[in-house]
Amino acid sequence: MTTKYGDITPRQAGHSVANFLKRAAPNLIIERFGQAYPLPRNATKTAKFRRYFMEGATGSAGSDAGAFNVPKGKVIAEGVTPAGSKLAHKDYEVSIVQYGDWMGFTDVMQDTHEDFPQALREMTDILGEQAAQTMEELRFNVLKAGTNVFYADLVTARSDVDAPIDLALQRRIVRALKRQNARPHTSMITSSPSYQTKPIEPAFIALVHPDLENDIRNLVDANGNPAYINTKHYAGVEPIPGEIGSVENVRYVSSTVFEAWESAGAAVGVTGMLAMDNTNIDVYPILYLARDAFGTVPLKGAQAASITVVQPKPTETDPLAQRGTAGWKTWHATVILQDAFMIRAEVAATA
Secondary structure (H helix, E strand, O other): OEEOHHHOOOOOOOOOOOOOOOOOOOOOOHHHHOEEOOEOOOOOOEEEEEEEEEOOOEOOOOOOOOOOEOOOOOOOOOOOOOOOOOEEEEEEEEEOEEEEEEEEEEHHHHHHOOOHHHHHHHHHHHHHHHHHHHHHHHHHHHHOOOOOEEEHHHOOOHHHOOOOOOHHHHHHHHHHHHHOOOOOOOOOEOOOOOOOOEOEOOOEEEEEOHHHHHHHHOOEOOOOOEOEEEHHHEOOOOOOOOEEEEEOOEEEEEOOOOOOEOOOOOEOOOOOEOOOOOOEOOEEEEEEEOOOOEEEOOEOOOOOOEEEEEOOOOOOOOOOOOEEEEEEEEEEOEEEOOHHHEEEEEEOOEO
8 A cells, every 4th residue: 555666766767747647537526416414523423304295295106205296275164264284204314424545655755756746746636536536436326226217218127228318218207307396407598699509498417428428419309300409509608517418408417437237238139239248238327317306415524535644754653754645534425315306217328
């Protein structure tokens, strides 16, 4: 775990440019679309989200307790007070978990290596990127386990998936969200006098892998008319980081974090779909999110990972001050608050 002088040799010949090569990091986007509830310090490791609704309300298909089919008001007779209604609630609890990592370096590297200041900055940058990507992957793993699922081409199991996304699938998903009174994430974006700008409808958010971008750009309606709107044609609004465009009521956001289940679909055959093993098709999740579908819980004051650097100093285990460290830690949890407000599509990607 310790980076030594010999691990990063000094330059022996030639000239190294001042700007080190940048690392590839995915867009970190999930936290933008959930409820964030920071826990106060010195309180508890458990957060509780609470939904209130009228007692006697029933959940519609695919939803959990209450708040959708509310009992009708009572007929009121002259001079007679009707029986009142009661307030009910449902709680969603989640416990935060601590994550972290570190790297070490030696006093020799610190004292003699010509690139040490830059190397230490790169070390802390890498750890910061690792922390952010860890949080993103943890959130995604929770959300993709939701129980509301639609399959491409109307099949009924992941192992049968052999087709890409189409507009009919998206429309079925949007209709299902609207039936639950799920609210879009974004407001209406109107067109402007600028050249070729187009209005964008209030939209749900869909999280996709870059392998699906071509299929989304190629979406058409029943008459063969393009349904996709590129972000460059948005009027007077900045796209979401990672956003590739919109299709009717959905804005699509792309990241390599949203990986496929490799070889989980139907046999490749002549479908022309991507398959890592050339035998069974890879199945990609697309997460369609409405507002209040999920929550994230950081510890207050630690929403971002804390990066620490400890210079070599004498201790019982290191009496000669030969080792230093750089590391990060943070607290985090993600919880699905309303399955009915989140739908997972499972599709293939056109090769």
